[in-house]
Amino acid sequence: MSAYSDPFQEARRNTGVMKCPFHGEDITMILRHEDVRRAAKDWQTYSSDAPFRVPIPSEEEVRTMRQLPIETDPPDHTDYRAIVEPFFQRPKEPAMIAQVEALIGEMLDAAMKRNSIEVVHDFALPIQSRALTMLLNTDPAEAETWIGWGIHVFKVTGGEFKKGSVLEDYLMRKFDEAEAAPGADFFSALTQAEFRGRRLTREECMGFANLAFAGGRDTVILTIACALGHLAEHPEDLEYLREDPRRITLASEEFFRVFMPLTHIGRVCPADTEVHGAQIKAGERISLCWSSANFDETVFPEPHEVRLDRKPNPHLSFGFGTHLCLGAPHARLILRTLLRLCCERIKRIEILEKVERVEHEALFDRTLGYDTLLARFLPL
Numbered sequence: 001m002s003a004y005s006d007p008f009q010e011a012r013r014n015t016g017v018m019k020c021p022f023h024g025e026d027i028t029m030i031l032r033h034e035d036v037r038r039a040a041k042d043w044q045t046y047s048s049d050a051p052f053r054v055p056i057p058s059e060e061e062v063r064t065m066r067q068l069p070i071e072t073d074p075p076d077h078t079d080y081r082a083i084v085e086p087f088f089q090r091p092k093e094p095a096m097i098a099q100v101e102a103l104i105g106e107m108l109d110a111a112m113k114r115n116s117i118e119v120v121h122d123f124a125l126p127i128q129s130r131a132l133t134m135l136l137n138t139d140p141a142e143a144e145t146w147i148g149w150g151i152h153v154f155k156v157t158g159g160e161f162k163k164g165s166v167l168e169d170y171l172m173r174k175f176d177e178a179e180a181a182p183g184a185d186f187f188s189a190l191t192q193a194e195f196r197g198r199r200l201t202r203e204e205c206m207g208f209a210n211l212a213f214a215g216g217r218d219t220v221i222l223t224i225a226c227a228l229g230h231l232a233e234h235p236e237d238l239e240y241l242r243e244d245p246r247r248i249t250l251a252s253e254e255f256f257r258v259f260m261p262l263t264h265i266g267r268v269c270p271a272d273t274e275v276h277g278a279q280i281k282a283g284e285r286i287s288l289c290w291s292s293a294n295f296d297e298t299v300f301p302e303p304h305e306v307r308l309d310r311k312p313n314p315h316l317s318f319g320f321g322t323h324l325c326l327g328a329p330h331a332r333l334i335l336r337t338l339l340r341l342c343c344e345r346i347k348r349i350e351i352l353e354k355v356e357r358v359e360h361e362a363l364f365d366r367t368l369g370y371d372t373l374l375a376r377f378l379p380l
Helices: 009-014 033-041 076-088 094-112 119-136 142-148 166-180 186-192 202-215 218-233 235-243 245-258 328-345
Strands: 017-022 025-030 265-268 273-275 278-280 285-288 346-360 365-379
Touching: 025 033, 033 285, 076 119, 076 186, 076 202, 094 119, 094 328, 094 365, 119 142, 119 186, 119 202, 119 218, 119 328, 119 365, 166 186, 166 202, 186 202, 218 235, 218 245, 218 328, 218 346, 218 365, 235 245, 235 328, 235 346, 245 328, 328 346
Parallel strands: 025 285
Antiparallel strands: 017 025, 265 285, 273 278, 346 365
């Protein structure tokens, strides 16, 4: 069985949309690549100015503030995004590139010394958490707290954190510390930042930080695990990359296309709208189904094949239009560095045990990645 699936193929071909209930709310999913791109650019028809309602399912129960800048439309979005953009460009700087390379190198060396390692929780989660301290320019020790939260920042075994969650309590404390003794970190920058001539409110600071932790957490973790799982099951692909590491750039984009962690994202229609015959009433939501668009056979020949030399590859794994993912340079740096160091140090990866991750919804099950992946890394 593959570590990914495309449950939207039939609906994408036949109608281009699919209406599916999510927690009691019927949402029309837009499935075709061209339609998703067009809708992503049309913020007047499909608005993000909807606190708690951009994620699906909605997050009223797990946070108390609007996430910034994702839950805004232009021109507010443009001005909010400019505040944090410098931090999210740090992965292009030589110093951070070197830090990420050292981190992943250490993690691979440690993994090779063990008979086995659980990739999701004991490899991908620490890499994501420690790399995030580099991105946010915080004390590296903070990563241990974030690792302790586990994979899903809003969820724990047996249920969800409610309002006043561990994350919100943590962020409030960090902003209190930053106001008392500002430094060069992300939290301090937000406490000092201005939006149109005024300081950010605490709620706005929390909105930025909440997204920084929620947005790039399980996405990066899943992508790392999926890429390593693929190389384990297709050792010829590891050899293909080893033969010419220049192939890694295209290969990483193909991994991002196939292993799209986020099925879809919500938009609210301010006025009555029609999408391929589906009637959307004012105030109702649609979803931009990135994962379906990434398998649209009219754009990607043989979309269910993992082609490491796929070019062009206009995947939508980092969104499209105004809301293009701020964390894309960070994710690309991590995956490309991981692939290069695997080529240099790993002979092959053996899967010892796996539990595939399945997203269960009323009208579809989507397999993507692993809940657990026990593997052995054999050195060159």
